[in-house]
Amino acid sequence: MSKPAIKEASEVILEVGRILLASGSTTNRVETMMLKVANCFGYPKTHAFVTPTGIFLTVSDGKNEHRTNIYRIESRQMNLGKITAISRLITEMEKAHCDVTNSKMSVTKLKAELYRVDHTQNWPTWLQIFAGGATSGFFCLLYGGSWLEFAVAYAVGVLVSLSVYLLGKLRLTLYLANTVGAMLIVLFTKLFQVWVPGYLNTDKIIIGGIMLLVPGLAMVNAIRDTMSGDLVSGMARGVEAIFIAVAIATGTGVMFKIWTLLGGI
Amino acid sequence: MDHPFNYLTLMQFCWSCCSIIGFSIRMNLRGIKVLFIALGAGLNWGTYLVILHYSKSLLLSVFLATLLVSIYCEIVARLVHTPVSVFVTCVIIPLVPGSSLFYSMRAYLEGDRALASHHIGYVFLIGGTIAIAIAVVSSVTLLGKRIARSAVTDRP
Numbered sequence: 001m002s003k004p005a006i007k008e009a010s011e012v013i014l015e016v017g018r019i020l021l022a023s024g025s026t027t028n029r030v031e032t033m034m035l036k037v038a039n040c041f042g043y044p045k046t047h048a049f050v051t052p053t054g055i056f057l058t059v060s061d062g063k064n065e066h067r068t069n070i071y072r073i074e075s076r077q078m079n080l081g082k083i084t085a086i087s088r089l090i091t092e093m094e095k096a097h098c099d100v101t102n103s104k105m106s107v108t109k110l111k112a113e114l115y116r117v118d119h120t121q122n123w124p125t126w127l128q129i130f131a132g133g134a135t136s137g138f139f140c141l142l143y144g145g146s147w148l149e150f151a152v153a154y155a156v157g158v159l160v161s162l163s164v165y166l167l168g169k170l171r172l173t174l175y176l177a178n179t180v181g182a183m184l185i186v187l188f189t190k191l192f193q194v195w196v197p198g199y200l201n202t203d204k205i206i207i208g209g210i211m212l213l214v215p216g217l218a219m220v221n222a223i224r225d226t227m228s229g230d231l232v233s234g235m236a237r238g239v240e241a242i243f244i245a246v247a248i249a250t251g252t253g254v255m256f257k258i259w260t261l262l263g264g265i
Numbered sequence: 266m267d268h269p270f271n272y273l274t275l276m277q278f279c280w281s282c283c284s285i286i287g288f289s290i291r292m293n294l295r296g297i298k299v300l301f302i303a304l305g306a307g308l309n310w311g312t313y314l315v316i317l318h319y320s321k322s323l324l325l326s327v328f329l330a331t332l333l334v335s336i337y338c339e340i341v342a343r344l345v346h347t348p349v350s351v352f353v354t355c356v357i358i359p360l361v362p363g364s365s366l367f368y369s370m371r372a373y374l375e376g377d378r379a380l381a382s383h384h385i386g387y388v389f390l391i392g393g394t395i396a397i398a399i400a401v402v403s404s405v406t407l408l409g410k411r412i413a414r415s416a417v418t419d420r421p
Contacts, residue, residue: 026350080351081293087348122295134287142280142310143364161291203367210363211284212291219361220354223396227403245388248363249370256374 003042004107006067010059013037014071017055023079026221028228052236085117132161140208153208156188175247182251185209215244269318281310281359289355298345305356309334324394331398362391
């Protein structure tokens, strides 16, 4: 089987990079995966440069054919399931097709698989929202909350996950989305404090809610990118983590202040 | 109670596991790796509590717990064919200083600047400690890979 045309090949390679980067993978992994696919297609002299917001890719067969693409990533949403699925897909295809017998993997098959990965959800949305509630509730218990506080934190977690999901459809910027999320956590907790009879330690409930938003992925990506030598994306991710933390602090602070000004407790 | 291996630590371990099961479902993960991730998160929080009890040093216990759990991730993630960064991302969540962030904001609103800067200092110290522990493990792994590769290519 002859190798695929350079235009077709570079489109598929870019699609691999796009899905990985938009799901929040480390740039080093995006580059490695793209080079693996290019190598399997028979373009071993390919170079890729990936930053957190864009991909630069030059596909070349080392002789006279080469093609450069630039791709800008507009929206990014954390989705570790897609990263895992694509990494496994490419590793398996590399093992199966790129051996000494030199049978190249087929472009159409890879395209179909990528489409399938990109458009399947591992869990239904309602389950993800309830799982968000579980995260916040159990974190409340972890920090020493009572069972009543667990119940309230669970409800707050579900409501905040739902609101973040709905806000995601508005395509807010990262900073604004986290600020609004943190504001809603404080608002829902304070409202429950008014409605629910019995003593509630609101601190623990709010901390449980905040753990839903903390920038764990940005932090880990920043460290791993810096360690693998991608200084640009390491710095960018580090600043992203700090900004998210500031956004969460701002959101909680603003809502507390508004609640106090409205005469709440 | 002069030893930390009691049922309280066990319950903290379980709650850490449960919350990370929820977190990984929210992050769209599925399969056996969710259980391994939850186990790692429980291990992270449990080790932190045990070391904190013996050493009485917050940063040392955060460092050692993250170090241990990063090594766990490097091994187990390869066994279940998952990127290591996916594992590490979920597993360190219990130690991320969300509580210090909240307490510093609240202290600031109450007008207590000294307490606010005390807590914000902890946010950066704990965050930095986690970062250094992950960095140590991932750079040692990179070095190990490089040595293994050069040993293979240098062979006549």
